[in-house]
Amino acid sequence: MLIKIFKYDFLESGRKLLPGILAMLLLSLAQGIVLAYNLVKKNAVNGSLQIIFGILIVVVTAFIIGIIIAAMIIQITQYNSTIYGARGHLTNVLPVNTSSMLGGKLLSASLWVLISIMVSGIAIAIIFGCLFLNLGAHDQEGARQIFSQLLKQAREYGFFQLFAQAVLGTVIGIVELVITLYLCVSLGQLVSKMKVLVGIVAFFVISFIESKIDSLLQVQNSFDKYHGLVEKHQDVSVVINNGWSGIIVSLAFAVIFFFITRWLLSRTLNLE
Amino acid sequence: MNRLSCTNLTKRYGRLTALNGITLELQPGKIIGLLGPNGSGKTTFIKLFNGLLQPTAGELLIDGMPIGPDTKAEVAYLPDNDFLPEYMTIKGFLDYYEDFFKDFDRKRAEKLLEPLGLPLSQKIKTCSKGTKEKIRLIVTLSRRAKVYFLDEPIAGVDPAAREYILKTLVENYAEDAVVILSTHLISDVEPILDDVLFIKNGNIVLHEETDSIRERTGKSVDELFREEFRC
Amino acid sequence: MPWTFENGIPIYRQLTRRIMVLIASGSYKPGDKLPSVRDLAIEAGVNPNTMQRAYSELEQSGVIYTERTSGRYVTDDLKKLTALRIDLSTEEISRLYSELEKLGLSDDEIRKAVIDYKRN
Numbered sequence: 001m002l003i004k005i006f007k008y009d010f011l012e013s014g015r016k017l018l019p020g021i022l023a024m025l026l027l028s029l030a031q032g033i034v035l036a037y038n039l040v041k042k043n044a045v046n047g048s049l050q051i052i053f054g055i056l057i058v059v060v061t062a063f064i065i066g067i068i069i070a071a072m073i074i075q076i077t078q079y080n081s082t083i084y085g086a087r088g089h090l091t092n093v094l095p096v097n098t099s100s101m102l103g104g105k106l107l108s109a110s111l112w113v114l115i116s117i118m119v120s121g122i123a124i125a126i127i128f129g130c131l132f133l134n135l136g137a138h139d140q141e142g143a144r145q146i147f148s149q150l151l152k153q154a155r156e157y158g159f160f161q162l163f164a165q166a167v168l169g170t171v172i173g174i175v176e177l178v179i180t181l182y183l184c185v186s187l188g189q190l191v192s193k194m195k196v197l198v199g200i201v202a203f204f205v206i207s208f209i210e211s212k213i214d215s216l217l218q219v220q221n222s223f224d225k226y227h228g229l230v231e232k233h234q235d236v237s238v239v240i241n242n243g244w245s246g247i248i249v250s251l252a253f254a255v256i257f258f259f260i261t262r263w264l265l266s267r268t269l270n271l272e
Numbered sequence: 273m274n275r276l277s278c279t280n281l282t283k284r285y286g287r288l289t290a291l292n293g294i295t296l297e298l299q300p301g302k303i304i305g306l307l308g309p310n311g312s313g314k315t316t317f318i319k320l321f322n323g324l325l326q327p328t329a330g331e332l333l334i335d336g337m338p339i340g341p342d343t344k345a346e347v348a349y350l351p352d353n354d355f356l357p358e359y360m361t362i363k364g365f366l367d368y369y370e371d372f373f374k375d376f377d378r379k380r381a382e383k384l385l386e387p388l389g390l391p392l393s394q395k396i397k398t399c400s401k402g403t404k405e406k407i408r409l410i411v412t413l414s415r416r417a418k419v420y421f422l423d424e425p426i427a428g429v430d431p432a433a434r435e436y437i438l439k440t441l442v443e444n445y446a447e448d449a450v451v452i453l454s455t456h457l458i459s460d461v462e463p464i465l466d467d468v469l470f471i472k473n474g475n476i477v478l479h480e481e482t483d484s485i486r487e488r489t490g491k492s493v494d495e496l497f498r499e500e501f502r503c
Numbered sequence: 504m505p506w507t508f509e510n511g512i513p514i515y516r517q518l519t520r521r522i523m524v525l526i527a528s529g530s531y532k533p534g535d536k537l538p539s540v541r542d543l544a545i546e547a548g549v550n551p552n553t554m555q556r557a558y559s560e561l562e563q564s565g566v567i568y569t570e571r572t573s574g575r576y577v578t579d580d581l582k583k584l585t586a587l588r589i590d591l592s593t594e595e596i597s598r599l600y601s602e603l604e605k606l607g608l609s610d611d612e613i614r615k616a617v618i619d620y621k622r623n
Contacts, residue, residue, distance in 0.1 A: 001341075004371055015359060090355035093322050094372045095345035271324045303550050435505065435548075443545050463505065463514055463549045483513035483553065490511035 001096040005104025009078065013112050016074050017067075021119050024063040028123035031060040032130025060127075064120045071116035075109035075178060080185050088271050098266045102258065106182065110175045117170075158240070165243045172247055176254040180206055183257045186264040210253060217249060273336055275300040275450045276321065276419055280330035283316050283474075290316040292474035293330065298450050300418070303441075303464055305482075306454040307493075308471035309501050314454040315352070317471070318421045322349050334419060345374065348417035352424045356396050356404055363392035369411055380444065381414035402433065409437060413444040420451045426460060434460050458494040468493055470500060505548020514549060518557035520591075521547075526566060526577055527588045537567060537575040 034053055082091045082105075094101075132143060154160060180203065188199030276298040283291040291313045298304060306314050319325040320332060323339045334343040357365065362385070370376045382392075388406060396404065409425065422441070426434045442464055445451055455461055462482065470478035477500070485493055508517050525531050537558075538546070544554035558575060561567045565583050567575050578584065603613050 001372075008368060008371075012357075012359070086353050086355055087357060088355075089324070089349070089351040089353060090357075092324055093344050093347070093349050095341040096372070097341045267326055269324060269326070271319065302552065438505075438548065439545060442548070442551065447551070463508060463547075463553075466550050466552050483515055483556075486511060486513045492508075492510040495510060 002100035002104045002107075005094075005096060005101055006108045009082075009105050009108035010111065012082075013071075013074055013078060013108060016078075017071055017112060017116065020063075020067055020070055021116070024060075024067050024119065024123055025126065027056075027060050027063055028126045029130070031056055032127040035127065036130045036134035060123075064123050068113070068116045068120055071113045072177075072181070075112065076181050076185060079105060079109070079182050080189075083265070083269075084185075084189050084271070092269065092271065098262050102182070102262050102265060106175065106179055106258070109178045109182075110171075113174050113178065114171060117174075161240055162243075165240055165247070169243065169247050169250070172250050172254065176250050176257070179254050179257045179261060183261045183264075186261050186268075190264070190268060214246075214249065217245070274298065274333070276334050276452075278321075278330060278332040281317075281320065281327055281332055282329040283313075283320060283325065284328045289474050291320070291327075294474075294476055296469075296476060296479070298452075300448045300450050302466040303445075303451040303453065305458070305461060305465040305468040305493075306452055306471060307456065307458055307468055307497055308454075309456055312471045313474040314471055315423055316474075318349070318423050318452070318454060321419075322347060322421065346418040348412045348415040348420045350408060350412040350420075350422045350425060352427070354404060354408070356408065358397040359395070361393050361395050362390060362399075362407065365396060365407075366392070366411070373415055375416040376411070377414045377416055381410050384410040384414065384440065384444070405429070405433070406436075409440060413440055416446045418446070418449050420445055420449055422451070422453045424455055425453065426455060426457055438464055458497050459492070462493050465493070470497065472501065505546075515553045515556040515560070518547065518549065518554060519560045522557060522561060523566060523587060523591060526584070527591050531577045533577055533579050533581065533584060535577045536573070537577065539574060 034056060081087055091101075096104075132140065135143065154163075184199040184202040184206070187202045188195040188197075191198050274297045277296065279295050281291055281294040281296075282289070294317070306317065308314050316325065320327055321334065321339065321343075323344060332339060334347060337343050357368070360368065366378060366381060370378050385392075385407070388403060390399070390403065396407070399407070412420070412422075425437050425441075429437065438461065441451070441453075453461060453465070465482045467481050468478065468485065469476055482493055485491075485496060489496055491499075506521065508514055522531075522537075531537060537543070540554045540558055541551050544551040547554065558567070562569060562575075565578060565580070566587055567577055569575050600613060603616070608616065
């Protein structure tokens with residue numbers, strides 16, 4: 001049943017998000033072509049065209065950031081409308097237990113946020129790819145050499161493990177973020193007026209408490225931990241070891257929030 | 273085994289008591305009218321048995337089981353609002369419904385949808401209000417459920433549509449099921465009711481067979497209702 | 504169209520009478536197969552349980568009988584059917600008489616009125 005819930009929620013979000021993703025990729029391609037043209041013609045572009053190029057850069061950047069934000073907003077509104085809205089009279093009478101219902105939605109939402117981040121990455125890669133393709137052969141060779149040097153250094157210093165851990169941490173972080181958002185929506189639904197306000201306040205309160213607990217446990221659960229690498233030239237393995245605690249704490253929060261949200265859904269549901 | 277039962281079922285919202293300690297047992301094979309004015313507790317009763325609300329006190333069971341996924345698989349609910357996913361096509365919705373409800377008789381639903389003349393590829397959001405009502409009714413009654421809850425199915429609906437709704441109900445409900453039909457418009461539904469429950473301010477004040485009421489009082493249930501609930 | 508019903512009388516009893524009238528008037532002839540409980544209930548717009556009760560009453564009165572595997576049939580017994588017709592018409596006549604008596608007509612006046620009505 002969890003898989004069924006996941007499937008339908010995933011498709012429902014996809015319908016809303018896919019057009020935006022497609023638009024963003026196309027715009028990025030356009031941006032890439034434009035930048036490459038600029039490069040090749042060696043800035044032989046005059047005033048008014050530059051303004052258009054400037055606007056294009058802003059729009060593309062907005063899209064790239066925006067698609068991630070849109071993905072999150074879509075997940076919040078979909079959770080809210082399918083459980084607490086008119087659709088709730090269908091969703092909540094499905095023969096599915098609360099854990100599967102919540103789990104399926106959580107998985108679908110997390111996957112879409114992850115996809116939106118990856119697609120943003122692809123968009124940026126497209127732009128750089130266009131630039132690269134338009135470099136002269138000599139410049140391309142130079143770029144390739146720099147790149148393979150970087151890879152070699154990364155391997156030596158164990159950056160791949162660091163990268164892998166970072167990816168894992170991001171994924172868990174996304175799941176934790178989504179379940180926090182769900183929790184805030186459900187908390188907002190406990191009151192009859194100003195539900196959105198209560199939800200937003202709940203989010204800030206929870207985030208604050210989380211950061212306090214993080215510092216209490218001496219866990220660096222954000223990109224701060226990488227500062228140590230750069231500034232103090234810490235050994236990569238030390239950073240990785242510290243990184244695990246951050247991931248575990250994140251996971252623990254996610255699990256706790258899951259149970260609280262599940263309790264709210266099974267005990268306090270009060271559909272109009 | 274009682275198909276549906278509750279003991280001291282109570283629901284309070286702060287100071288307001290919507291249901292006041294109801295104890296009831298209902299057997300299969302009957303169409304039962306849950307009759308009362310607006311605000312008497314009919315919808316609260318129905319939502320409790322569907323797991324859309326939690327009781328403040330008391331116990332409720334369907335087929336001896338507490339409310340949960342197992343009872344939801346046996347209960348068909350037609351609420352008084354629009355729960356259809358707007359973005360789905362009719363076929364898409366039938367797929368979805370069939371995927372979750374094992375007792376959904378898809379062939380029956382498609383047969384009932386035929387006279388509406390709609391292509392299955394039509395999106396639900398482009399259907400008219402009346403069409404959507406019919407779709408909701410058809411999918412609900414196409415389930416071979418053990419309990420049907422119809423919450424105000426004929427309110428705000430023209431006489432021809434009322435006839436259609438009641439006829440579709442009698443023709444399609446699973447015969448050994450309990451059908452609980454809540455309404456405040458009694459004369460239309462009276463001929464199809466086996467039993468009636470009068471609910472007033474959260475209490476059941478009458479639970480009797482329709483024909484027994486007519487025999488005993490010499491009145492129709494509608495007339496008795498008007499007397500009982502006169503302001 | 505669903506059948507309409509009067510208020511103070513149990514529906515199953517009104518159904519019984521309605522079907523008796525259909526039989527007496529020849530809509531269902533002797534030996535005809537009757538619709539199933541469900542089908543007739545749907546046509547009449549009533550609960551199948553109520554229709555079942557009406558059929559049971561009809562069976563008890565001997566006007567219809569059940570063939571175990573194939574369904575319910577109108578009796579072939581012409582004596583029973585004649586008696587049915589007499590019973591139903593007697594009911595109507597007594598109703599007519601009591602209505603006209605209320606209007607103040609004597610027995611003779613009633614008889615005369617009936618004959619005159621038919622003549623015109």
